[in-house]
Amino acid sequence: MHVPNSWYLILSALLFTLGVFGFLIKRNLITVFMSIELMLNAVNLSFVTFAHEWHAVKGQIFVFFVMVVAAAEAAVGLAIIIAIFRARNTLNVDQIDLMKL
Amino acid sequence: MNLYLWLIPVLPFVGFLINGLLGRRLPKALVSTVALAFPLAAFGVVIRAAMLAWPGNGNFTLPYVENFAGSWINAGPLHVDFSFALDQLTLVMLLIITGVGFLIHVYSVGYMAHEEGYWRYFAYLNLFLFFMTVLVLAENYLLMFVGWEGVGLASYLLIGFYFDKKSAADAGKKAFVVNRIGDVGFLLGMFLLLSQFGSLSFGKIGDALALNSGQHGGMLTAIALCLVVGACGKSAQIPLYIWLPDAMEGPTPVSALIHAATMVTAGVYMIARTHGIFDRSPFALAVVAIIGAATAFFAATIGLVQTDIKRVLAYSTISQLGYMFLGCGVAAYSAAVFHLMTHAFFKALLFLAAGSVIHGLGGEQNMLKMGGLRKKLPITFWTMTAGVFAIAGFFPFAGFFSKDAILYEAFQHGTLGKGLYFVGLVTALLTSFYMFRLWYLTFFGESRAAARNSESTPHTSHSPHESPWIMLFPLVILALLSAAGGWIGIERFGNFLSPVVGPVIDPTLESGGKTLDITLSIVAVCVALLGWFLAHIFYGSKNKRAENLAASTPGVYSLLMHKYWIDEIYHNAIVQPLVLGSRYILGWIGEGAIIRGSAWLLAGITTLLGEFLRRWQSGNLRSYSAWLAAGAAVLLLAGLFLGSRVIPGFDPDPGQVLHMTLPAVR
Numbered sequence: 001m002h003v004p005n006s007w008y009l010i011l012s013a014l015l016f017t018l019g020v021f022g023f024l025i026k027r028n029l030i031t032v033f034m035s036i037e038l039m040l041n042a043v044n045l046s047f048v049t050f051a052h053e054w055h056a057v058k059g060q061i062f063v064f065f066v067m068v069v070a071a072a073e074a075a076v077g078l079a080i081i082i083a084i085f086r087a088r089n090t091l092n093v094d095q096i097d098l099m100k101l
Numbered sequence: 102m103n104l105y106l107w108l109i110p111v112l113p114f115v116g117f118l119i120n121g122l123l124g125r126r127l128p129k130a131l132v133s134t135v136a137l138a139f140p141l142a143a144f145g146v147v148i149r150a151a152m153l154a155w156p157g158n159g160n161f162t163l164p165y166v167e168n169f170a171g172s173w174i175n176a177g178p179l180h181v182d183f184s185f186a187l188d189q190l191t192l193v194m195l196l197i198i199t200g201v202g203f204l205i206h207v208y209s210v211g212y213m214a215h216e217e218g219y220w221r222y223f224a225y226l227n228l229f230l231f232f233m234t235v236l237v238l239a240e241n242y243l244l245m246f247v248g249w250e251g252v253g254l255a256s257y258l259l260i261g262f263y264f265d266k267k268s269a270a271d272a273g274k275k276a277f278v279v280n281r282i283g284d285v286g287f288l289l290g291m292f293l294l295l296s297q298f299g300s301l302s303f304g305k306i307g308d309a310l311a312l313n314s315g316q317h318g319g320m321l322t323a324i325a326l327c328l329v330v331g332a333c334g335k336s337a338q339i340p341l342y343i344w345l346p347d348a349m350e351g352p353t354p355v356s357a358l359i360h361a362a363t364m365v366t367a368g369v370y371m372i373a374r375t376h377g378i379f380d381r382s383p384f385a386l387a388v389v390a391i392i393g394a395a396t397a398f399f400a401a402t403i404g405l406v407q408t409d410i411k412r413v414l415a416y417s418t419i420s421q422l423g424y425m426f427l428g429c430g431v432a433a434y435s436a437a438v439f440h441l442m443t444h445a446f447f448k449a450l451l452f453l454a455a456g457s458v459i460h461g462l463g464g465e466q467n468m469l470k471m472g473g474l475r476k477k478l479p480i481t482f483w484t485m486t487a488g489v490f491a492i493a494g495f496f497p498f499a500g501f502f503s504k505d506a507i508l509y510e511a512f513q514h515g516t517l518g519k520g521l522y523f524v525g526l527v528t529a530l531l532t533s534f535y536m537f538r539l540w541y542l543t544f545f546g547e548s549r550a551a552a553r554n555s556e557s558t559p560h561t562s563h564s565p566h567e568s569p570w571i572m573l574f575p576l577v578i579l580a581l582l583s584a585a586g587g588w589i590g591i592e593r594f595g596n597f598l599s600p601v602v603g604p605v606i607d608p609t610l611e612s613g614g615k616t617l618d619i620t621l622s623i624v625a626v627c628v629a630l631l632g633w634f635l636a637h638i639f640y641g642s643k644n645k646r647a648e649n650l651a652a653s654t655p656g657v658y659s660l661l662m663h664k665y666w667i668d669e670i671y672h673n674a675i676v677q678p679l680v681l682g683s684r685y686i687l688g689w690i691g692e693g694a695i696i697r698g699s700a701w702l703l704a705g706i707t708t709l710l711g712e713f714l715r716r717w718q719s720g721n722l723r724s725y726s727a728w729l730a731a732g733a734a735v736l737l738l739a740g741l742f743l744g745s746r747v748i749p750g751f752d753p754d755p756g757q758v759l760h761m762t763l764p765a766v767r
Contacts, residue, residue, distance in 0.1 A: 020730050024723060032722075097720035 008049040015042035029081050029091040033074075040070050104150045106167045106185040106238060109195065112143040113230035120227065124220025133210045136223035140206050140230055144199040151192055156597070163600065164188035164304070166240055174243070181301055186240035190601040193438060194237040194370055197445045198363050202230050204575035205358040208453050211572035212354050212460055222262060222352065229255035233363055237370060241301040242291050245371070249287065249335065252364045253280045259359060260351040272347035279344040283334015290327030293320065303374065310377045317381050325378050325385030328371065329392070336368025336422045339396045343668060345419055349411040353456030356411060361418045361452050362445040369425040369441050373434040376602050380432060387517060390430020394511075394521040394528075397423030399665075401531035405538070406651075406661045409466050410455045413539050417492065418448055420528060424507050427525060431518050433510030434602035435595035439587075440503035442594075446586045447491035447500055450579035454485035457568040457576065458543060468539060473548035477565040480573050482544050484580035489540045491583040493533040493629045496622070502587030504529065505622050512621060526628055533632025541640035 015038055022035030044063045051059025085091055116139030124132050154161040164186045173183035187195075206226060213222050232255055236248025253276075261273030291301060297320050298306045310316065332338070337345035348360045359365070372379060372389065379386050397420045404416035421444050428437030459466055461478050475482045491498035494505070508529075512522040548565075567573070595604070639647045651658040663669070717728070 023726050024730060027723075032726075093722045096722060 286330025393426025
């Protein structure tokens with residue numbers, strides 16, 4: 001069954017919006033972090049869709065780059081989150097506003 | 102064969118470097134050795150150069166030019182060489198500077214023996230010799246200006262030598278500032294010279310003048326007048342003489358070297374050096390002559406009533422410099438330089454002898470508290486007597502010949518000259534009077550030291566003592582020079598200088614010249630005798646005549662005592678408006694309203710803006726992310742609705758970006 005490209009785009013937009021609202025609303029740092037990952041993957045989906053639409057391989061390749069960067073970012077970000085938790089005993093973003101440990 | 106002219110300034114400079122950099126750590130004996138050895142070596146080089154280059158020896162043609170480092174300044178049409186030149190005039194100046202300078206260095210070893218900053222004093226003194234020799238050796242105006250400024254610096258440093266004393270520090274500043282006024286004139290003169298001749302070299306300008314023998318007045322007058330302003334500043338002439346009396350705050354040997362024998366004669370030297378320009382401008386010459394005669398008379402009248410021994414000598418120096426200007430102004434440059442030389446001898450002697458008196462009395466400078474020192478300081482007395490006779494113009498002392506030469510030339514110089522001659526003659530009377538007044542007050546009568554002892558601090562109250570031999574030796578040499586220095590005679594001296602400054606009028610070659618010369622000489626000596634006689638009446642014995650005269654003419658006495666209120670007039674007319682203008686107009690309106698106000702305005706705007714903007718930087722992660730999301734949303738919306746207007750060719754129609762249609766919402 002052929003699924004129109006536009007559906008993928010709509011799904012991508014929905015995922016991105018979910019990510020944005022999660023990013024804004026949630027207080028737990030790990031949830032915020034997961035929201036960022038969600039946004040990245042939403043964008044990945046739109047990249048792939050456009051690549052398919054235009055029959056251009058560049059979009060596909062770019063997705064790999066984004067995934068690599070996201071992996072690295074996840075490693076660093078989680079390390080920071082652990083460090084913050086050890087120092088503060090909390091992951092509430094509203095209490096992490098001093099820009100330092 | 103080489104004259105090694107560069108060694109003459111460099112040797113004292115090395116002395117300055119050694120004493121200036123290391124002197125604090127060196128023992129006193131070594132400091133003195135360095136301070137004396139280098140000027141002596143420079144004097145030796147000058148003597149060698151003089152013997153090699155003496156006209157008639159045929160080894161060198163004068164002026165002999167030594168050029169260093171190729172071209173010094175090479176900027177567009179401006180070419181200035183770093184070159185020294187030696188001619189007869191420079192030779193005379195060099196002999197005076199290094200010779201008298203060395204004697205004063207020797208004297209200073211004794212005079213400054215107990216002073217703090219001994220090494221500093223000698224470093225400055227050597228620095229002065231460096232700049233002064235550069236000044237007279239320079240082959241162009243710019244290099245001369247370097248020396249000119251340098252001696253001003255050395256003078257400033259030495260006047261303010263006792264810098265923890267406010268009056269000394271102020272006097273140094275005053276000397277520097279007043280000299281700067283003159284320097285502006287010198288600088289303007291140089292610019293005009295550059296525009297007129299395209300060169301600053303003495304030789305090239307001389308050649309250009311010789312080519313255009315018809316060029317007179319006009320631009321040359323302007324140049325000459327600018328240079329006169331410079332000369333007036335350095336040589337303490339009206340209206341810029343006010344710094345010299347205050348300069349007496351420095352140590353006495355400094356007054357002898359810088360403010361009597363050498364530096365203050367730089368203006369006279371400069372006029373003699375640039376006489377080619379002055380000769381073409383009778384107006385400028387007349388200005389010089391009038392300034393000279395007026396200063397000579399004016400300063401002499403102030404000198405009549407001063408009670409500080411050094412101040413009397415300071416006004417006397419201004420007065421004698423006026424004579425030299427008078428000589429230059431009547432185009433008798435060799436007579437002016439002759440007087441410069443004899444004045445260097447006898448005025449250095451007078452200052453050093455006064456220093457010896459001050460030293461012997463433990464720092465007392467007020468003549469009214471001296472007296473009766475003839476027996477206590479015999480050598481000082483006899484040497485000073487030679488100086489007094491020389492400056493008063495008694496035959497056969499040095500001052501007689503040179504003063505006579507200037508007065509004779511002035512008398513020969515038309516109607517204006519005759520008028521100025523009489524001013525000069527009256528000045529000679531005044532000079533003789535105040536010098537003998539000093540002589541009587543200091544050395545004769547009974548000691549008025551009792552008054553001093555009861556008033557002043559106990560440590561100055563030891564009995565007067567003669568100075569050590571190291572101070573007396575230079576006194577004796579200078580006394581011999583003051584006595585015999587004029588025997589060269591103006592004819593021989595003038596002939597020696599004539600290649601540089603033009604021929605001297607020879608009285609023997611003119612009709613009645615010899616008789617006139619002798620008549621004028623007799624008149625001059627009679628005037629000097631009259632001055633002595635008057636001084637004897639007033640001060641020769643204990644009497645009240647001087648006090649009575651002062652009491653009977655209170656107006657004149659007060660006018661003279663307060664130096665014609667010139668310092669006060671300058672203070673109120675020039676300094677005070679400047680200070681008030683700076684404080685209120687520039688300070689309140691310029692600095693306060695404009696500069697500070699605009700700074701406050703800018704700072705206020707920034708502060709207010711910052712007060713508002715800083716609320717964005719809450720540090721709260723979710724507020725940042727909200728702004729981020731809102732910003733992104735605004736950008737997207739703006740792109741959608743305004744895109745084509747903001748970015749040409751951007752059409753957000755999805756149908757064109759993507760070949761698809763959105764699914765219809767069912």
